[in-house]
Amino acid sequence: MTANTIIFVRHGETLWNKEGRYQGQQDSPLSQVGLIQAEQVGEFLRKRSVQAVYSSDLKRAWLTATHIAKHHRLSPVMDPRLREMSFGIWEGKTRERVRQEYPELWDERGRDTLRTRIPGGELPSEVVERFGNFLEDEVAEALGQTIVVVSHGGALRLTIASLLHIPLEKSYCLHQSNAGVSELRYSQKGRNCLWEALCLNSTAHLD
Numbered sequence: 001m002t003a004n005t006i007i008f009v010r011h012g013e014t015l016w017n018k019e020g021r022y023q024g025q026q027d028s029p030l031s032q033v034g035l036i037q038a039e040q041v042g043e044f045l046r047k048r049s050v051q052a053v054y055s056s057d058l059k060r061a062w063l064t065a066t067h068i069a070k071h072h073r074l075s076p077v078m079d080p081r082l083r084e085m086s087f088g089i090w091e092g093k094t095r096e097r098v099r100q101e102y103p104e105l106w107d108e109r110g111r112d113t114l115r116t117r118i119p120g121g122e123l124p125s126e127v128v129e130r131f132g133n134f135l136e137d138e139v140a141e142a143l144g145q146t147i148v149v150v151s152h153g154g155a156l157r158l159t160i161a162s163l164l165h166i167p168l169e170k171s172y173c174l175h176q177s178n179a180g181v182s183e184l185r186y187s188q189k190g191r192n193c194l195w196e197a198l199c200l201n202s203t204a205h206l207d
Helices: 015-019 032-045 059-072 095-101 103-111 124-139 153-163 168-173
Strands: 004-010 052-055 146-151 181-186 195-202
Touching: 004 059, 004 124, 004 153, 032 059, 032 181, 052 059, 052 124, 059 146, 095 103, 124 146, 124 153, 124 168, 146 153, 153 168, 153 181, 153 195
Parallel strands: 004 146, 052 146
Antiparallel strands: 004 181, 181 195
16 A cells, blocks of 8 residues: 655744743744755755645744745645644743742653643644644645644654654653654554554764
């Protein structure tokens, strides 16, 4: 059966990344380093045969996606299902400020990340569900193709963990660097191995 290849890319560094702030679905602009990273990952993927580029509709992802798509004479297709996990009332705050303002919630979430909801935010399972719905829609239509998906650190960690049957509470072991590349093949070899990891968080293209 024809395999499909999905290249997952995290957006370039943002100003809030540098400041250690929760971004979620707020939109901090790319830093100067992030703009360079977007160019580098675009150059890195230019020799690949890419049939489509999809992006979160948040600007930091979309701008990174444009640097990839231009080498293939494509325009990124925006999809809100590729957004970062929502961190609700924590968004825009540094981790230190969150620990000070919400000590009980911080400790509770540390004990049970999967079932502790930040007010106004999402649970990990909800992120996996919406991202998975996107993959079901697009992978089924991409027979034998290579598509690029530009998204966010948390959403990518959770999604990749789910695809590889890694418990979601262990998703933090799958670090996703800014402009890092992870490549998976949807091979449908069997019920227990629909997805194969070809590389995880490659950053060799970055300075």
